[in-house]
Amino acid sequence: MKKVDNIFNKICELNLIEIKYLLDKSKEKFGSFKMLKNVDSVKKKKKFDVELISIGENKIAAIRMIKEVMNLDLMKSKNIVDNLPKILLKETDKKNADIISKKFINIGCNCLIK
Known part of the structure; x- marks a missing residue:
């Protein structure tokens, strides 16, 4: 889980505009976040x-x-x-x-x- 922790730490360094952009790109790539409920x-x-x-x-x-x-x-x-x-x-x-x-x-x- 070290890889995930590293990614999380990088995300924590982002400002709100960058986080919104990341979420929009993630929705583009993976659809909605409903799949997380399936996990x-x-x-x-x-x-x-x-x-x-x-x-x-x-x-x-x-x-x-x-x-x-x-x-x-x-x-x-x-x-x-x-x-x-x-x-x-x-x-x-x-x-x-x-x-x-x-x-x-x-x-x-x-x-x-x-």
Whole structure:
């Protein structure tokens, strides 16, 4: 958390106009700050869902990864890819959700842990 503390200390040095500018740029980049409420709920949750949002440019790699992770046949895996977004895993622990989502992210897919 040292990195965050350093950033916080830098923000504390800003004047009000600079802070407003920072907030406006942050809203531009990240949308609203409603996502911060989701962070608190994620900390409290014990079970998570992994949702595949998009596959990027490598459809074949995504189909193979779904086949491997979900232990499905090729046609069912292809059907999932053709009908996104789709929840791949339901009510799994945080560690497993992170592992699975990283596998998909590494091949260019967009995953969401809920």
